[in-house]
Amino acid sequence: MDYERAKAIVAKAHELGINFFDTAAVYGRGRSEEFLGRAVRELGLRGHVFIATKIPGDWHRRADVFKSVENQRRRLGVDAIDLIQLHWPSCWHNVPICETMKALEDLVERGLVRHIGVSNYPPQLLDAARRCLSKVDVATSQNRYNLLEREADKELLPYLRGAGISLIAWSPLAKGAVTGKYTAENLPPFNDVRRNDPLFQPHNLREAEPLIAEVRRLAGKYGRTPAQIALNWMIRDPAIYPIPGAKTPEQVAENAGAVGWSLSEEDWQRLDRISREVAERISYVTY
Numbered sequence: 001m002d003y004e005r006a007k008a009i010v011a012k013a014h015e016l017g018i019n020f021f022d023t024a025a026v027y028g029r030g031r032s033e034e035f036l037g038r039a040v041r042e043l044g045l046r047g048h049v050f051i052a053t054k055i056p057g058d059w060h061r062r063a064d065v066f067k068s069v070e071n072q073r074r075r076l077g078v079d080a081i082d083l084i085q086l087h088w089p090s091c092w093h094n095v096p097i098c099e100t101m102k103a104l105e106d107l108v109e110r111g112l113v114r115h116i117g118v119s120n121y122p123p124q125l126l127d128a129a130r131r132c133l134s135k136v137d138v139a140t141s142q143n144r145y146n147l148l149e150r151e152a153d154k155e156l157l158p159y160l161r162g163a164g165i166s167l168i169a170w171s172p173l174a175k176g177a178v179t180g181k182y183t184a185e186n187l188p189p190f191n192d193v194r195r196n197d198p199l200f201q202p203h204n205l206r207e208a209e210p211l212i213a214e215v216r217r218l219a220g221k222y223g224r225t226p227a228q229i230a231l232n233w234m235i236r237d238p239a240i241y242p243i244p245g246a247k248t249p250e251q252v253a254e255n256a257g258a259v260g261w262s263l264s265e266e267d268w269q270r271l272d273r274i275s276r277e278v279a280e281r282i283s284y285v286t287y
Contacts, residue, residue: 007035024054054086057090097132101132
């Protein structure tokens, strides 16, 4: 919520070669877009960064899509949004998916949006959305994916690879669960949002122990942090773009340290195997 800190984070990211920034209309009720746009403008970065944002699922009627993008362009201070994504399906208002997709296609034709994507869409709905388009295609799908949560491996990732669509992986560090910061005996504080996340239930943190142990072993072997190991495992696939968050410039630097080196084939395969085994034992039932 502090602009100067946000600006420092953007500046550090650019300094370290990060050029993709993901935000959304609902983050801070537009404040995140305002802060990002202001920082990009003041730092003179517009020609050097790619800005992605999202329209919430409650605003998917044609008129709402146009109004939302108009407001988002104003908050970001850009002539065109590089990537506009549908944040989640229109679950509550039952807007026909083709109405939404054709509105986005019109925005691309008008030069107000460069690319379109979806977020939190299952492959069946994504496929239906793509069939509504005649002049452009969906470029990206943003979904939850990390070493502990790998449901996307079953249907979504095979579909995306076949269609040539990139996966933007949100929560690539599982809110820190893959680093071992919290354990069944050391849970997040009661006022921490993680306490309501199934991953941070004691039974799941115990199931995650073999994976966390392997991540920490590799961190020691490679002289990296656990977060860097988890991110490096993911970016081995050129179609996956993780978007780890950062609350400080130091966290940006840690994230950036995940690139420029690679796990060995043997270590990657071992981590992947343990990850798959542990992910299958994770339970989302909390009571």
